Amino acid sequence: MKPFLILQLRPETDAADDEFRAFLTKGALAPGEVERIRLDQRDLPQDLDLGAYSGVIVGGGPGCVSDDEAQKSPVEKRIEQAALGLMNEIIARDIPFLGCCYGMGILGHHLAPGSVSKARFGEPVGATTCSLTEAGRADPLLAGLPAQFRAFVGHKEAVQALPEGAVHLVASPTCPVQMIRAGANVYATQFHPEADAAGFETRIRIYRNHGYFPPEAADALIEEVRAEDVHAPERILANFVSRYRRA
Numbered sequence: 001m002k003p004f005l006i007l008q009l010r011p012e013t014d015a016a017d018d019e020f021r022a023f024l025t026k027g028a029l030a031p032g033e034v035e036r037i038r039l040d041q042r043d044l045p046q047d048l049d050l051g052a053y054s055g056v057i058v059g060g061g062p063g064c065v066s067d068d069e070a071q072k073s074p075v076e077k078r079i080e081q082a083a084l085g086l087m088n089e090i091i092a093r094d095i096p097f098l099g100c101c102y103g104m105g106i107l108g109h110h111l112a113p114g115s116v117s118k119a120r121f122g123e124p125v126g127a128t129t130c131s132l133t134e135a136g137r138a139d140p141l142l143a144g145l146p147a148q149f150r151a152f153v154g155h156k157e158a159v160q161a162l163p164e165g166a167v168h169l170v171a172s173p174t175c176p177v178q179m180i181r182a183g184a185n186v187y188a189t190q191f192h193p194e195a196d197a198a199g200f201e202t203r204i205r206i207y208r209n210h211g212y213f214p215p216e217a218a219d220a221l222i223e224e225v226r227a228e229d230v231h232a233p234e235r236i237l238a239n240f241v242s243r244y245r246r247a
Contacts, residue, residue, distance in 0.1 A: 001033060001245055002052060002053055003034050003035045004055050004241065005035050005053040005055070006036045006057045007056065007057070007083065008020065008037070008040075008059045009059060010038075010060070010062070011061075011075055012062075014202065015206045016038055018203070019199070022195065022196070023057060023194055023237065026237040027238060027240065033245075039079040039082050044082050050090065050093070051095075053095075054096065054245050054246050055096030055097065056086070056095060056096065056097045056098070057098050057100070057240070058083060058099040059101075059103070060102045061079065061101075062207065063076040063080060064118070064157045065102075065106065065116055066116050066157045083106045084109065087110040090186060094186060096185045096240070096243075096244040097186045097187060098188070098193075098237070099187070099188035100188075100192055100193055101190060103189070104159060104177075104180070104188040105157060105159075106188070107180070107186065108159040108163055111163035112163035115159055116157055118157045120160060122156045122157060122175075123158075123190075124154065124212070124213060125154035125213050126221065126224055127150045127152050127225070127230055128150070128173075128191070129148055129149070129172060129173070130170050130191060130233075131147060131170065131171055131172065132145065132169070132170055135168060135169055136169035139181065140239065140243060141169075141181075141187060141239045142169060143239055144235050145235055146232060149233065150230050151178075151193070151233045152191060152192045152195040152196075152230055154192075154200075155190060156212070158175050158177065158190060162180065165182065167182075169181055170189070172191075185244070187240070189236065192233070193233040193234060193236040194233075195230070196230060197230060205222075
């Protein structure tokens with residue numbers, strides 16, 4: 001089969017490795033079925049052929065597309081430019097794409113520059129209740145999910161309004177645009193479809209000094225995460241892989 005291209009944006013190796021394992025496990029992917037590129041470590045190949053892949057999965061990261069350019073480190077700028085640089089072709093060719101958390105910022109910014117900001121709808125680290133929209137209930141990537149489900153979130157920026165032409169699939173009270181689709185095959189979630197309690201505990205420990213929460217609150221957040229039963233979102237990854245896996 002053609003491999004899936006997994007692009008990772010996390011410069012912290014422990015967090016990147018844990019996220020990669022989650023993509024493999026929740027997507028039911030073998031290591032030989034993917035090509036992994038950590039954009040913090042290397043550039044995309046100049047001769048990258050997106051047609052050689054079954055689909056593209058973009059992970060999360062501590063960066064924000066809405067930050068002032070002067071605030072971004074050289075690594076953050078390189079990661080953002082690489083990810084955004086693919087979106088013209090992905091949208092034009094309707095290439096299967098699943099962006100997770102930061103991927104929502106990338107897709108939202110591409111579809112409607114300026115629509116992603118920190119003005120409203122940032123969510124603290126933890127779980128939130130998400131609801132399928134009417135379009136979401138009919139979308140194949142959400143097949144098998146209940147009408148409402150818990151999902152892990154933690155983000156400073158968000159899409160402020162549904163970009164023109166995008167289909168609204170999932171909402172929540174604290175962040176109305178939790179999942180969208182552009183075209184037939186390009187998706188992004190604000191929540192983390194790959195994350196379970198153990199994975200989020202790992203991220204809390206790694207990012208305790210990154211401004212998502214007061215560092216002294218980390219232990220209490222870990223206890224809250226451990227009490228959550230979050231499994232429904234991982235079906236999105238499984239559905240994405242099973243739908244687009246191809247020879």
